Amino acid sequence: MSQQGSRTTVDGDRTNSVSETVSRAAIDVDGLELTYSDGTTAVQGVDLTVPRGEFFGFLGPNGAGKTTTIKVFATLLSPTSGDVQVNGFDARSEARKIRETIGYMAQETSIDPELTAEENIRFACEAYGVKRGERAERVSELLDLVDLADVADKRAEEFSGGMKKRLDAATALAHRPPLVFLDEPTTGLDPKARNRLWEYFLRINDLGTTIFLTTQYLEEADQLCDRLAVILDGNIVADGSPDDLKREVGGEVLAIELEGGEDVRGRATTIAEEFDAFADATVTETEDGISVTSEVARQHGTDLLVALRDAGLTVTGFNVRAPTLDDVFLAITGDEIDTDEMPDGDRGVSR
């Protein structure tokens, strides 16, 4: 699980021509550490370079340090140590310049419920110094972009969750920032609303905006992101394009559904782990059975099924497939990503 290679290249470039990288990288982080005042270390030694124009995904289980990292980039938290450059500005000494050149959409929907949709966007335009003469046009442009033009004069408190999220997204783009941070922007949205936001993010990315996205939905990361990094316990443990990462999982995934409860899955796991042909395989319990990831999953899969039957277990279904990001995540973190509705999940650490 190492993209060390490509990162070193970028770092090498930087030593060659500092100014060039400064103008090219949207985010350049070296040895970021953050310890909260209560002594909790949320981030330890994150190195990261995000080139301009990239759609970058930042994944990790709840409490891994995603939100903390994004808050450092957005100047809401000051790093304990390390060098953080955002849009070429230093996070400690040039916070205001960073604020002027980024958009930030927090994990919790952040809008003023007493203001109308239009007023919320107008306030953002004013707060970000959009020129007076351009404001009216910008407001209507953003209302159109997030399909809220017909409810422009309604107070935001009357909106559904999806509409509020879209309004929040629009306010983060008021000043057309070259870099936008999206912290779990689609958590809690229905699939239709989610798809709409995705289209919208892809569109502004096409127009040249660098996007830094954290998400709990691996499908979302797979569809949207050019490159991903996985953070675990405050460290980046993998990074690369979605395809790179899937390749690194190695082999194919044999998913087996079993009849019975937890003890059945436990026994099946033991059998699979002790199975000779799958000595190198990763075996994990899933919701309704087990999953075996191995180079030889296709060749020896049937043998395992027979062995399971001989042990008195009932196989109710199976399939062999190419790895998905879920498998990547499973292999890296040893745990399935928590896709339960836990919008506050990350805040345990960050608040």
Place this chain on the structure above:
Amino acid sequence: MSTPDADGSAEEYADVTAGEEVTRSGNSFAGDVWVNFKRWNVKAIRNPFVLVVSLVQPIIFLVLFTQVFGNVAGGAVEGATGAGISYETYLVPAIAVQVALAAAVTSGIGLVNDIENGMFEKVLVTPMNRTAIFLGKTAAEVFRIAVQIGIILGLGTLLGAEIATGLVGVVGIMGIGVLFSLWFVAFSNSLAILTRDQESTIIGANLLQFPLLFLSSAFLPLETLPNWIQTFARLNPVTYGVDATRSLMLDEDVMTVIEVSWFDGTLNGVVPGVAVLAGIGLLLGAVAVYLLSRASSSDVE
């Protein structure tokens, strides 16, 4: 972004975002104050309930106290301030201070709401000057307090109160009311940051209101009250606010707790009160600013 008529085309957007120069916003300090002043005023108008509620209680006090206690209290007032002053005239400055107190509580509530709905953080990631952000919010609240005091003075006049210093006095009473409100604005905001909870803020701030009002020179002359109340009243900002506004109302020095004779008459009652209130305002303001800046920078999340 440099062209004044942005047409919002994709080309232009791409041009802006991919260019070497990142666009810097050109906000001025005054502009930032204005933007926030506007938002909080719009919110106040959207929520007339808050505006009305913080006026209702003082109005009830004004009407009931003058009608119920007027005859009894009138004697005590006359004994203390000389003849010819109605209880209405005596009470109106106290009600003005009560309005300032009640309205100041809503300042902290606004902050808690902002923290709860994410606007607090959202505003912190904008390039707006942070001092300007809170100055704009406070200016909106103080503006509202001035308007509410104006309403009370109008109502008081209708009930028979007389403002001896006329229009100058009206402006002066509004000014002192606003100055008086600052320490309680700071206090309610500090409560808001410390509790981060709307109900705690309301309860905490409201709990103090009645003791502060009754243990002061607000409703009766101090010398008619028990000694322990007189002692407490000397330490109570309400006494200074009420005595200063009352001096303007009656056009004579009725400051009960500090005796100065630097000026002629009325100003001897106004200036010490204003000075004490400014001092308390600065002190508690500094505490609130400290708590706010701690909450808006690192490590306290």
